[in-house]
Amino acid sequence: MTLTQNRITDLFATKSERLLNVYFTAGFPYLDDTMTVLRGLQAAGVDLVEIGMPYSDPVADGETIQHSNERALDNGMSLKTLFSQLADCRSATSGEPVTVPILLMGYINPVIQFGIENFCKKCQEVGVDGVILPDLPLDLFLDEYAPIFREYGILNVHLITPQTAESRIRLIDEESDGFIYMVSSASITGSVKGVSDSMRTYFERINAMNLRNPRLIGFGINNHETFDMASQYANGAIVGSAFIRHLAEKGTSAESIRAFVETIRA
Template identity: 50%
Template sequence: MSRIRSLFEIKTNRVLNVYCTAGYPQLNSTLDVMKALQENGADLIELGMPYSDPLADGPVIQHSSTIALANGMTIETLFAQLKDARKEINVPIILMGYMNPVLQYGFERFCKEAAAVGVDGLILPDLPEYEFETEYGAIIKANGLDFIFLVTPETSQERIKKLDSLSTGFLYAVSSSSTTGSDKNMTDVNAYLQKLKAMQLNNPVLVGFGIKDKQTFDTACAHANGAIIGTAYIKALEGTNNVAAATKAFLEGVLK
């Protein structure tokens, strides 16, 4: 059983997945950020691989990617940083990114090296379902990695069931069809999450986009297994010289 699936066996609700950009705020911040997240209550760590054209990301995460790239972050550097991460990091690690840099690195090589450094799963929003089924899914599975698909309020029930059947680990419920960091009408989000819950999907559901504080986290958790926070945490790290203190203060505000 994967680390992600094991987590959901132990903890069925209020699962907190926190997104951070690898190489932000400093190139060598990655492990410090991960340790601080683990120590202060994050159940999953979603590591963003910075990319110059991140389609699903809002301005805050785009800016963090720009800084990380300027700092010198690459996939090679990230894998080097993660080489000994499992000596200290016990929570599941997910890599989130886009197909272009992964394909340039070599998809099979990427999956093999990700697994070797203890990565548990992948989120690649621009990997189409057809290509996943016909080409890339087998490589991901062969390397023991979970793959998480995204669904939105506009995704049909038929397609939700299909993506749920292809996903392992969990299903990522995007709260609305916008970019990360946008404010959401949580009443509409509730109706959408209730619909997903009624479908009795195979995978646990984590909701993301617009989750930023205790109120939105609690609301998301009322109808899902947990939530994903990204933009608000990146903002909390902006300009800080003390990743541990900034992370502690931020997560206390969400989980208190």
């Protein structure tokens, strides 16, 4: 499928190197920080923003992101609240309009309770371009949800890992739009340090497949070196846990966020 108008596909049509996607948890460190961090990231010049929808049991995430999820839930964050925070972000009525492509990342159960169609509709209304739902399996998505996502113009970004079989990567490439999320190693978020030879072999193997979708590498990207390395093998990278740690330690000011992004991009 091809979507006619979407900020993510538009982005990749104009830029294909060293794209930086930064993840943060909605409602972290404080409930009203969502827009502050989003605007801070845009001002710092990141290419995409991934907003975490907090969940009580995030099995694909490590300690850092799980703690930020718990904190956000304690702050009272919910999908309903998140959509109301994002409601005017694309319009100029409340300050600088947000133009950076936005993805929502989270787990399927809160989305099911919100209602899949209602969720897609809200995403479209507030200007969310895509979602990442790690525990929504590909076949179920294709069987049950794909037509609804398409109707509202919402991309669903799929993950591949070093263990994903080539035939399955081909299938995911066929069924993806926007980009493919390459998990750097067999791991949860925030748990790897550095880049091993086996990772390079994996990255080269995927490169050689000539997939039709661009790729961003995530998991374990936490500084300039790892971002550089990922950008050699893919169209860019995703930073999550390192940014959450930065927010917790250095705060959510525009300067703090700019400083973080600069150390990654250097």
